[in-house]
Every structure is written in C-alpha cells, then in structure tokens.
Amino acid sequence: MIRKVLALINKSDVVVEVVDSREPDLTRSRKIEDISRRKDKKLLIVINKGDLIPLDVLQKWKEYIERKDEIPTVYISATGHLGTKVLRDKIKELLGGKQEGIVVLVGYPKTGKSSIINALKGRHSATTSKFPMSYGYTKAVQLFRVDSRLYIWDTPGIIPPDGNELERIIRGINVDKLEDPVRAAKLLFDRIQQFDPNVIKNVYKLDYSDYYDFLNKLALKRGWIYKTTKEPNIDEAAKVLIRDYHDGKIIYYTYPPDVKTDDKSSSV
Template identity: 70%
Template sequence: MIKQILAYIRKSDLVVEVLDAREPDLTRSKRLENYVMENQKKLLIVLNKGDLIPVEVLEKWKKFIEENEGIPTIYISATRHLGTKVLREKIKELIEGEGKIIFIGYPKTGKSSIINALKGRHSATTSKHPMSYGYTRSIQLFRIDNRIFAWDTPGIIPPDGNELERIIRGANVDKLEDPVRGAKLLIERIEGIDKSVLRNTYKIDYSNYLDFLEKLALKRGWILKTSHEPNIDEAAKAFIRDYHEGKIIYYLLPENVNK
C-alpha cells in the first residue's frame, strides 16, 4: 500500500498531511514528507482534533512549523466542522483553484472525517477503531467541489517508531502483544506532561499505572471469571481506545517537544 500512496503523491498537486493536535510531532511521517519534498510537491499540514487543544497552543504550533520548516499549517476540528472553511480556502490557494489533492496520515488522525466535513455529507468511509469494519481500505477518489478532487488513502502508514510511538500513531490495540505495557507507556507519557489529566478524565485516584488499570477495570465491571481479579488487559485496551477517540485531553507546546 505504501507504494500505491507514493504513486498517488506523484499524481497529486497538493499533499495534505493530517496530524493529531495533541501530538503533532509524533504523528508526522517524516518519511512521506521527505518524499513529497523530493518530488517537488506542495505540502499542507493540518492539525486535526483542534477542539481538544487551546487555540493559543494551536497558534503556537502553526507558527512553529511555518517559521521553522516553511510548511503551510492550519488547525481544524473535523468532527465539529470547525475550521473547514479555512481548510478549503487554503487548499484552493495552494493549488491555484483546481487540481487533485491527496490526504495522508497515520490511523485515527481523522483524514476521512475531514473529507466528510469538506463535502458536507458522509462519503468517505470512517471507523472508530483502527483496522475495524468500515475502515478505509483502499484509495478512493472524491469530488470536493467542481474543480477539486481528493484521494483518501487508507491510514495504514505503518505505525512505526518505538512502542509508544506506534501506539500514539494508531497501532491496532487488539493486535498489541502486551496491551498493559502499552498502556503503561502511554500513561507515563501523559503524566509526564500533566499529572492531573487521567484523574480528571476518569475520576480515579491511583498510585501507579497498575493501580489505575485495576481501578478502571473495577469501575467498568471487568472482572476475570476464573480468578475474580480485575481484567487489566481489557482496561488497558479500553484506555488506549479512549486515547484514539479523543477522550483524553492534553497538549504539548512546540518548545517542549525535544525536552
């Protein structure tokens, strides 16, 4: 599929890379960005799920990327249809009114939702969980308006990087070898940014990641039939799904990315 995506990038007038506004740096595909630049194609970065992040933080990311890398950047919330007019106008500006664009991004960044928002009706296939039923499986062509066409690509840019990065980039939670370890890494990531996030989100007071998962399992009634212990595997998977679905809200400032 990567080879197909590269082929469609070569055919496109503009490449739109969709990122998760909570983790802009970790949801970028530098490999594909480099390919876009090497083929002298225009690139637009879209920070999606912008409703989860304070506007001033989104503005800082926009300024940071544009000033440091020279890549046009906007922010939107596709599910709430916020900023889609700005996106439409930016696309028209970059392709000078007409042409073909391609949306790329890791799973769960919201590419298909953006196309739906641009079209004003549900035409692109969407799903709640990576690689589940309804998930975009093939490259599909859509008409944005009379002069703009868009290819929607499956979000199967392999979630690469280390274990935490793969989880943030939309790895299929049901295929994780050790979901508890994955949840631990994500919990540590979030706590390293804001220790109050999980307590405020889940209304759970806990001492460590294992205590959190046990209490989450008990709160939701997930008990193992044989041992009558909390099903922490199920809690871990649910926690990672909650993250993908935007239920866990935190943010990074650009200057803190490499610290």
C-alpha cells in the same frame, strides 16, 4: 499499502498531511514529507482535532512548523466543521491558477482524514470508523469530488505505524494486536501524566496511587474479571486507555520544542 500512497502522491498536485492536535510532532510522517518534497509536490500540514486544545497552543504549533520546516500549516476541527473554509482556501491557494486540482490526504490512523473530507463536502460521504482497523476503517483508496475544482484521494493510514513503541501507540496501532497491552499502555499513561497529572483521574473518576492501581480499579469498576482467577482483567483496562485516547476522550496537549516555560504557563 505505502506503495499505493506513493503512487497517489505522484498523481496529485497537493499532499495534505493530517496530524493530531495533541501530539502534532509525533503524528507527522517525515518520510512522506521528504518524499513529497523530492517529487516537488505542494505540501500542507493540517492540525486536526483543534477543538481539543487551546487556540493559542494551536497557533504556536502552526508558527513553529511554518518557521522550522517551511511547510504551510492550518488547524481545524473536522468533526466540528471549524476551520473548513480556511483549509479549502489554503488548498486552492497551493493549486495556484489551475482550473482543477487533485489532493491526496495522508496521515496515521485516527488523525481524521475521512472526517476532513466529510467536512469539506458538507455531508457524510467518506468512510469513517471509531477505531483503527475495525469494521468501517478506510482500507481502500477512494476518490471524492469536493467541488467543481477540487478532487481528493482518501488513503488508508500508514500501516503499520512506525517509530518506537510509544510513537506506534500514538500513531494508531491496533491494540488487539499488542503482545503486552499493559506494558504498552504504561508508555501512554506516563506520557499523559507528564503533561497533565489529573486528566486520567478526571476522565475515569478514579483515585489511584500508580499505574497498576489505576488498571486494577478501572477493571473492577467496569466489571472486567477473569472467571477462573477472579482477578481484575487489567489487559482490557490497558486497551481501553489506548482506545479512549484515540477516541478523543483523554485530552492533554504538548507544546512546540521552542516554547519557553513562561509562554506555557500563560496558556494553562
């Protein structure tokens, strides 16, 4: 699948990389960025799901990426159609004086590439889905005409998500293929707790002492019980935690590495 993405980069004028606003750094593909630069392609990073985090944190990420990596960056909320004009204008700016241009959207599963196409066109036209690799997920490359000057390739997510286990989870791994969802979800749980210790309690309306107590109580609350042992199905609870994160139900945010403590406290 990655070969198809590389072939489309060759055919395109601008590479638009879509990342998740909650974890911009962990949802970037340095490999794709490096390839795009080596091929002398214009590169734009789009921080999507901007409605999930504070505006000043989005601005800090934009400034950080542009300063550190010298990659033009915009932030939007594709589902809320916020920032769409800024994105469209930035793409056309990168195209320069060309009468027509082709853009390729790249990104990990669940960063919202198809939703961005829908937002740019102003009506639903690209395939979208709720979970990675489920029915309706973008499996084939599709070309969409946005307007008289702009064409966009929609590509499948970079499958399988790479990196360490936490990074693969955040980058949209298929939870049904996890060998040990309980262990995997603990990495995400710990990551979320690191930045906001109350968010999971607020989302699930549960009070718990630790991760495993959370899984047990969530399984019991949802009625997920093994028929034979009558024990809580904590595997299913772990999968739901990961799915809910990708569905935008669990909201926390990270800061760029160079943001000082005082700057962080002013954003909360």
